[in-house]
Amino acid sequence: MTIVGEIIDLNHARNHPLLDLARQDPESWGTVEAEILRQLNLYQNSLPVFEAAHSSPDGLPARGPSQESLHTKMVIAYATHVTHVLFILLAGKWDPVSLFDDRDSWISSPSFTSTMQHAISAADAVSQILELDPEMRRVSPMAYFTMSKVLTQGSFMPYFLGIQLLQGSFVxxxxxxxxxxxxxxxxxNACEVIIRATEACVATLDTEYQRNYRQILRSAVFQARGRYVLQKEAQFRRKAVLALYRWTRSGTGLAL
Incomplete structure (x- = not known):
């Protein structure tokens, strides 16, 4: 979580009207970002080492039943997803409206290409989570209430997974x-994975932003697959929903 704090501090400093060091030293942010990137790469490279340390050569857990092996794989899947989301937060834009307006032509930059690749990789990790974590397997809307009653407070699913899904899939x-x-x-396909995971999150922690985001993402997927959608109405709906969760001085992010 230290890396998360560093990324948050960097983002806040970049947008601070008085502490914007980039005006004084254009290379200052690049140095800080490079150090955070180095730490992220170290963490990412440590995951295969962790997995190998908790598995025997034949793929079975070094000790204990197969349930331990499943737990290790879940840890790796969740950690991999978080890692890619942190890469996105470091190189990408947090504010969805600014992202869609693209007034600085960011989508033509190498940062956008990197962010897009990490978004796809994050979705791949989510797909693994859906397969490995029984609490994240897709349930029907009618089963949401029943499932939320059954799940215990000891759930493996992180509390902030819904926010990670949101910030990691804007691009x-x-x-x-x-x-x-x-x-x-x-x-x-990556968007559909995010939709499935968001539906599972709603079953355990029903929040308004997850329901809203799932709806506009589902509408976008329908449109991409050639189904008839009122384009202007759909785009207006997307912008209206995304505007609720702006990371700006006048916005509240997800604190609604």
């Missing part, structure tokens, strides 16, 4: 919004 929604029916199938 995917942006691509679908721009390309629509020309969107690559890998992007569409």
């Amino acid at each position: 995917l929604l942006l691509i679908i919004d721009r390309l629509q029916t020309k969107t690559d199938v890998s992007i569409i």
